[in-house]
Amino acid sequence: MNLQDLRDELSTRAADADQHQNDLLPGVRHKVRRTKRRRIVTAAGAAAAVLAAVVAGFLPGTHSATPPADRPPADYTRDGVTVPGTVGSDKLLKAWIGDRGQDKLSFSWTPTTDSITVHANCEADGGLYAVRFKINGWYVGDAGCVTGSDAWTLGSSVSLRPDSPFWLASPIGRPVQVVADVIDLSTRRVVTPHARISLGIYSTPYDPSAAVDGAPARTVPAGPDDYTKDGVVYRRRIGGDTLAGAQIADPGRSQVHFSFTSTGRPLVVHQFCTANAGSDSEERPYSISVRVGAGEPNISTCVGNSTDAGAGDSVTLPAPVPAGQRIDVVAEVVPAKPGGPPVPPDTRFGLGVYFQGEQRTIDGVDLAERIELGGYDYRLADVRTAPGPSKKLTIATPAGRPYVIAYGSSPLGVAGEVTGSLWIGKTERTLSIGPNTTGALGLSTYPRAAGAADRATLTVSNGTPTKGTLIVALYEPVS
Amino acid sequence: MSIDDGVVTEVRAVPTGGTASFDAFVAARSLALVRTAYLLTRDHALAEDLVQTALAKAWFHWSRIREDNPEPYVRRILVTTYASWWHRKWTGEIPTEELPEAPVPHREDRLDLWDAIGRLPRRQRAVVVLRFYEDLSEPETARLMGTSVGTVKSQTAKALTKLRLDPALTTPADLETPR
Numbered sequence: 001m002n003l004q005d006l007r008d009e010l011s012t013r014a015a016d017a018d019q020h021q022n023d024l025l026p027g028v029r030h031k032v033r034r035t036k037r038r039r040i041v042t043a044a045g046a047a048a049a050v051l052a053a054v055v056a057g058f059l060p061g062t063h064s065a066t067p068p069a070d071r072p073p074a075d076y077t078r079d080g081v082t083v084p085g086t087v088g089s090d091k092l093l094k095a096w097i098g099d100r101g102q103d104k105l106s107f108s109w110t111p112t113t114d115s116i117t118v119h120a121n122c123e124a125d126g127g128l129y130a131v132r133f134k135i136n137g138w139y140v141g142d143a144g145c146v147t148g149s150d151a152w153t154l155g156s157s158v159s160l161r162p163d164s165p166f167w168l169a170s171p172i173g174r175p176v177q178v179v180a181d182v183i184d185l186s187t188r189r190v191v192t193p194h195a196r197i198s199l200g201i202y203s204t205p206y207d208p209s210a211a212v213d214g215a216p217a218r219t220v221p222a223g224p225d226d227y228t229k230d231g232v233v234y235r236r237r238i239g240g241d242t243l244a245g246a247q248i249a250d251p252g253r254s255q256v257h258f259s260f261t262s263t264g265r266p267l268v269v270h271q272f273c274t275a276n277a278g279s280d281s282e283e284r285p286y287s288i289s290v291r292v293g294a295g296e297p298n299i300s301t302c303v304g305n306s307t308d309a310g311a312g313d314s315v316t317l318p319a320p321v322p323a324g325q326r327i328d329v330v331a332e333v334v335p336a337k338p339g340g341p342p343v344p345p346d347t348r349f350g351l352g353v354y355f356q357g358e359q360r361t362i363d364g365v366d367l368a369e370r371i372e373l374g375g376y377d378y379r380l381a382d383v384r385t386a387p388g389p390s391k392k393l394t395i396a397t398p399a400g401r402p403y404v405i406a407y408g409s410s411p412l413g414v415a416g417e418v419t420g421s422l423w424i425g426k427t428e429r430t431l432s433i434g435p436n437t438t439g440a441l442g443l444s445t446y447p448r449a450a451g452a453a454d455r456a457t458l459t460v461s462n463g464t465p466t467k468g469t470l471i472v473a474l475y476e477p478v479s
Numbered sequence: 480m481s482i483d484d485g486v487v488t489e490v491r492a493v494p495t496g497g498t499a500s501f502d503a504f505v506a507a508r509s510l511a512l513v514r515t516a517y518l519l520t521r522d523h524a525l526a527e528d529l530v531q532t533a534l535a536k537a538w539f540h541w542s543r544i545r546e547d548n549p550e551p552y553v554r555r556i557l558v559t560t561y562a563s564w565w566h567r568k569w570t571g572e573i574p575t576e577e578l579p580e581a582p583v584p585h586r587e588d589r590l591d592l593w594d595a596i597g598r599l600p601r602r603q604r605a606v607v608v609l610r611f612y613e614d615l616s617e618p619e620t621a622r623l624m625g626t627s628v629g630t631v632k633s634q635t636a637k638a639l640t641k642l643r644l645d646p647a648l649t650t651p652a653d654l655e656t657p658r
């Protein structure tokens with residue numbers, strides 16, 4: 001390979017994008033509207049933000065500033081460096097500007113809201129650097145070092161939302177330790193490039209309705225039949241799935257053990273695990289081991305992104321025993337590699353097992369009769385199928401109410417790459433499956449806002465199916 | 480997964496004429512922007528989302544930037560948004576669907592090189608795309624990425640070394656020295 005090979009490859013690949021040309025303007029307008037909506041929400045909550053600014057903790061020395069309480073937060077400037085009072089809809093709670101050469105800072109701060117964003121920047125020469133944030137040892141994220149007058153617009157930010165497990169151990173009103181290091185983005189190691197760090201901690205309006213593009217969304221309130229412990233919730237029902245058993249370990253414990261009676265239905269397992277929260281490595285140091293009934297345990301990476309613990313990723317297992325028999329569940333947090341570090345003592349861990357709801361099986365592909373998206377339930381209203389070789393399938397979409405399209409296929413008998421494209425109006429979603437697979441597109445969902453009646457069309461845009469079934473399904477809201 | 484972070488500043492009303500010129504810019508330049516975004520993201524849907532995010536951010540500054548050539552500004556937003564992308568899970572966004580698998584090439588003989596480019600660290604991939612697809616000079620690349628010329632040089636060298644040493648490339652190559 002030489003540079004011309006590289007140029008040719010990039011040009012060829014770039015031309016691939018032409019095959020998927022869409023009108024981007026509707027999507028841009030949607031994003032602009034969503035940003036404006038956040039501003040409106042912020043205006044309504046300005047009093048709360050200002051109050052939060054009053055009682056926010058303070059930082060050491062003369063490097064910090066708390067905005068005055070009687071007006072919107074002002075910019076904070078020191079030695080020619082400015083931390084903006086507002087960034088979009090975010091309002092400044094606390095600002096800090098370090099000295100040049102101060103490549104690390106550590107300070108105490110008291111959160112007054114559970115929806116915060118850290119915006120930061122750093123000036124550093126000669127490398128690709130970022131500021132890495134940890135709060136009470138919890139890796140919050142990085143903010144890239146960007147130079148120029150528009151750095152605060154373009155620079156990255158990191159946020160903690162109200163449902164973050166972070167707040168379980170660090171509740172509002174309790175001081176936390178914030179640590180910011182300059183790291184080299186290539187190696188992710190702490191470096192000392194003689195940088196100058198500036199940062200602001202901002203209150204961020206939390207608007208769950210902006211979370212799922214177009215379709216309605218909400219935070220589901222806990223119900224009386226939900227399993228709740230220490231701020232973590234396994235809801236009684238999620239879509240068509242019903243809670244069979246759950247346990248949240250006491251803080252510092254990394255194993256759970258419970259049992260329930262089988263109904264013969266497959267089991268959907270949702271974990272809640274924070275042991276990896278302090279790691280910023282892509283290789284996560286901790287896994288979980290889950291044994292459901294007899295047999296080998298199932299190993300997966302420890303993950304816990306929300307205190308609504310049943311709403312995230314899951315693993316589906318066949319029922320290990322017939323209906324009426326007891327099923328023992330044992331799960332624990334374990335090092336990802338033999339001899340790995342011990343499980344952190346502040347780990348929060350739990351497991352929930354659900355009976356899978358009714359499914360409609362089409363050529364080996366399961367379609368749930370009832371699903372939850374954005375906190376709302378949808379029921380399977382219509383399913384269309386077509387032989388894989390036909391390469392095209394269409395379904396009508398309803399007017400005036402939100403809906404969800406599920407689309408995919410069973411194995412299509414394609415040895416190489418196969419790509420499916422779902423078109424609704426001028427919007428396209430693609431599914432691509434690499435070679436050396438069965439050529440099944442699987443099943444994906446696409447929530448849509450209420451609008452005019454239209455048609456959703458699934459086409460196989462790359463690959464020649466020889467068998468299998470194309471599937472497009474319509475889910476409508478459960479009233 | 481959406482990549483829109485809604486981080487914009489100085490939200491101002493855009494005059495009607497500005498809206499028209501913005502729409503015209505989107506119509507005229509979307510395809511070129513999506514090409515670059517696709518080389519960065521290697522996924523058609525995410526590439527469109529990245530471009531839409533960059534354009535939405537630019538819209539709030541349109542009254543200021545439309546007088547000049549706005550494309551470098553939009554491209555800078557695009558690249559910096561992409562560069563800060565991999566740690567976006569901490570922004571707490573809720574995925575709306577299963578992400579499609581990364582597309583794979585049509586031609587077997589290109590598979591290894593395309594995959595090797597995909598294995599480059601995010602910023603090195605950006606440097607490669609800007610230098611060898613966009614044909615930007617080192618100073619132009621540095622301006623776009625908000626970094627120094629020296630950094631662009633070093634990242635380019637590292638990226639090319641990684642490509643040359645990538646075990647998937649079955650034909651070890653003698654790379655030219657970049658301009």
